[in-house]
Structures are given as structure tokens and as C-alpha cells.
Amino acid sequence: MGLAVYPWQEELARELVSFKDNLPNGLLVYGPRGIGTIDLVIAYAKSLFCEHPHKDGTPCGECKGCKMANAYTHPDLRYVVSEAESIPRGIPFEPPSNATKDRKIYREILIHQPRELTDFLNLAPHIDKGRRIIVVYPADAIRADAAATFLKSLEEPPERTTFLLVADDIDRVLPTIRSRCRLLRAKAPTHEESLNWLKSVGIDDAEEALARAAERPCLVTDERSIRDNTDIDAKVRDQLLTLTTMAPAVRMALLKTLAQGASIELTNIAVKEGRTALPVSAVLPVLERWSYDLLAVKQGLEPHYFPAYSPQMKRLVGSVDAEKLFKYSDSLKAMRRVVTHPLNAQLIIEQAILRYRKTMANQDFD
Helix, strand or coil: CCCCHHHHHHHHHHHHCCCCCCCCCEEECCCCCCCCHHHHHHHHHHHHHCCCCCCCCCCCCCCCHHHHHHHCCCCCCCCCCCHHHHHHHHHCCCCCCCCCCCCCCCCCCCCCCHHHHHHHCCCCCCCCCCCCCEEEECCCCCCCCHHHHHHHHHHCCCCEEEEEECCCCHHHHHHHHHHHCEEEEEECCCCCHHHHHHHHCCCCCHHHHHHHCCCCCHHHHHHHHHCCCCCCCCHHHHHHCCCCCCHHHHHHHHHHHCCCCCCCHHHHHCCCCEECCCCCCHHHHHHHHHHHHHHHHCCCCCCCHHHHHHHHHHHHHHHCCCCHHHHHHHHHHHHHCCCCCCCCHHHHHHHHHHHHHHHCCCCCCC
């Protein structure tokens, strides 16, 4: 597979390798979360410091450059990565000086992170004729105050400096950042590619796991890795797991609720794991896939994501106008803007389910 981390990344890996001898100041790779894009970009960043790379761009893994890059100690390689994404990958993360012990893990890039790049950018590369590489993820979740500081570095980068940015949602990346980068799109794997890969890495009931992760195969393996990592604090592990996918029992309860349509009881609209309300990022994929299946059934097709609920869906859409189903689907897309926002997740999700309840009653919602 060359530099590709996953089977579906071979084309993208070749594109990245083609930039190796002529890197732009900013390279932005974007694609849906959970398909392994950040893993490929990290592998690519590390490969740039290999002293004896193979012809296909893969690093030798034995030279000094490879060893330092793999240990996250290379002086010319830096990461500006949110805490939630750094912990599972073992990337060092330094919280801000005012962070409290009982805080939740940070899901956005904070202002102190781009500020800490100042000294790094003012130094010449440690390797003669080499480059400094800065990996940024998620580039679509940079706090407003941090974005201003980061943009200045991106607008006026020192010589021989490249920013490798990764975004899950290109539409949420600031236009001023997009305009200063070369864009590369990461294609999502097909259902068969995802399924075959999950089976090859030993995932039990791969079909169910893939559906639960909304066709994002790396969410499945990320969840397994987090659950198996005993070095992660238990409270932190619980928070990280809500960012990947919800537990099967919680997902089943949510689907049973959705199957009730207009008859959903108002006391049954919270989506929690134990006493903890799940974040929007965990619930939204399920709602989106359910909405997609309802639209398919309305057009006389069979549901793709939840085929077991075909009878219920046919009953639900029988008295609902198609335009109302489309309106509800569009409202879920708008929810993506608050996936990483520090709002009350429970209120947002409850609003989404209340809108769904009205839609199934063939009523308009605000």
C-alpha cells in the first residue's frame, strides 16, 4: 500500500508523495471524520524526515530522522492538535495554564497552541536545507481567538515551513485559511472496503459495528483502541468514547424511540449513556442515517442503514410530505456547526428529536 495507512488511501497517498519535493506553505486535506485521514497525514509528516526513504515514499523506520519522528521528538516537526485527538494517538498535549483538574477534555484547538509556535517558527530548521512541518487537526475546530493567531503564521510563514492541515468538514474551515492552502480531498471508503478491512483487523460483527459508526470504519477501531488503552484515565476514556460512537444498547434505545415517530413521549427524548448526555458528535450520525433511510423509503426504496426497521419506516412516512422530510434532513446538516461547540448537548439533541416528532406528525417546526 506504500505510504497509505488504510487500503482506500492509496490514491491520496500518491498525491501527497508527489508534493514531497515541492511542498507548498499550506496543504489542507479534508474528508469525513472516521476514515483515517489524520492518520495518513501524520504518517506522511513523519516520512518527510526519513533519511533513506523507499521509492514509494515509505520511510525506512531505522534512521535517526524516523526514530525521532516516531517518538514525537523531532525538532522540526510540531503538532497543533486538539486534546481529544492527541490522547488516543499519543501526541504530547500541554493544556493551558488556567486549566482545572475537573475540566472536560478540549475538543478544539485553543489559543495557547498557535502562540506556542512563535519560537519554533523563528528558528531555522535543524537539518540543513530541511523543512519545518506543522500538523494541524482539526482545522475546522479552531477557536476564534486561536484562528486569528494561527492565520498570521499561515499568511507569513518563514522560509522552508509547511503547514499540513486536516479538516473533517471543509465548509467549517475559515475561508481565509482555505484560500492560503492547496486543497486535497480524502475520499471515503466504500461499504465493501470498510467491511473487508474491519473483518481483516478482527472486528466482531463488522456489519453491525460499521452501521453503528455511520459507515466510518476508523471510528470502530478507534473505539476499540481507546477501550483497550489502560494508560488512559477512566474519566478521560469515557469522554473520548462519546466522540467515537455510542454503545450498542444506547443506539438501540435511540432507534426504538425514533421508530415511534409522532408518538414519541416527551419524557423519552434525552440520549444518555448512564447519567451522561452524549455529545452531538455521537448522536448526529445516527439521526442523519435514519433521516436518509426515511427519504429512501418515501421514494419506494429499501432503507440502507437500518434495514431491520423497514416496516416501521414505511408506516412512518406514509402520511408525511416529502418536503417536510427534506426540511428535517437539512436541519440535521445545520447541526454540524455545533458539533464541537461548547453548548448544552442535551438541549440540542432534544430539539432535534422534537423536530423529528413534529415532522412525523406532518407538522412544520421553527
